Amino acid sequence: MDLTFLSFGSLGWGDEMLKGGLMTFAVAFCAYILAIIVGLVFAFLKLSKFMPLRFIGNFYTVVFRGVPELLIIYLVFFGGELLLSKIANGVFGYDGYVSLPLFVTGVFCIALGAGAFCTEVIRGAILAVPKGQHEAADALSLSKWSKAFDVVLPQALRIALPGLANVWQITLKETALISVIGLVEVMRSAKIASGATHQPFTFYLFAAVIFLLITSISNRGFKKVETWSQKGVRS
Template sequence: MLKGYGAVILDGAGLTLQLALCSMALAIVLGLIGVALRLSPLRWLAWCGDTYSTVIRGIPDLVLILLIFYGGQDLLNRVAPMLGYDDYIDLNPMAAGIFTLGFIFGAYLSETFRGAFMAIPRGQAEAGSAYGMSPRQVFFRVLVPQMIRLAIPGFTNNWLVLTKATALISVVGLQDMMFKAKQAADATREPFTFFLAVAAVYLLITSVSLLVLRAIEKRYSVGVKAAQL
């Protein structure tokens, strides 16, 4: 059916999944940093967090990918000679893809995390402070564990969107599933067959992801539901 390209596309699917997982790991870190800035009592830090979230969410993903990959590469090659490095720097598409998607979805997750933090009663943080915890300890020991349960629905949506957005990284030469499917389609002149196969793999990844994340959400909600009853 796939004229011998099945293994090639599956190999690309592995790279796509790796890209998505690494990007999400970076996005979680940036999202937590972003929400910490946005909830900071210092106005300039809150402004930095709000600016990051607003600007990144307002620019199309494809534009940011091209800006970071080509613009970043150009910037590095302009700065490197000033530092004594004369060889041409060629950005790795995988590294650029992870950084770009992580940077983009870090902004989206900062909004998801902010909503989750705002839903936590203020008394929780006050109780932590009353026990002598520092603001950092209150954030990571008291607020973050409760935030996770509230953020899972929004996190799930962001993960699904990020997984699909990995297809955009093929435009900068990353040989992911989409890139391999395009090559196969060009070689066989049967684009429908290969793009339909890619769509099925993406659907499989997102379906399995939904099952896993719903199980996690259910697990985190057990104690809460029991307490409400």
């Protein structure tokens, strides 16, 4: 293990590794936000009184919780590029190959899997809101939208925070898989650097340190948010 390879500048790979770490965080953060939005939508679908909507919600969570994330990436990236290329060729007469943007593809694929877990976390949190809160909203003659977004959802998100924190950890770790499509995040940077220097242990260990650093900072952030959300709540 030679730490001189982690120096900055033209002689070291430290700057490339840190750039890869920033890319990892960017993908994880964007995918996480998208996953929460997807989770909210499909949680309401699963709680709907209409069977077709419940079927759509259940189908999504069963499929994307059961299919490996790596397989989702392969299907979306390679299958999507092939499909778009055929459409471009058949409809527009374009003979070239259509490539998907790597960052957008990575965020979308990670969000699909994380969104299924967010759906179950949010659905469970909504069901955990006390019945009295629903009855109080009905007594005030609130509309369905007002009841959902002003009464139920704020309380459900407070309950869901620990579960959503776990989903963040899953999302962060899943970003390591998107190196297979060529996006230069921390794992891809470590692979390139270790191949050039023949020092795999050095760079993969540094990649682990970057992941642990992001995890530890984000854990503190979630704990502060949980503490803040509990203010004024009766035990």
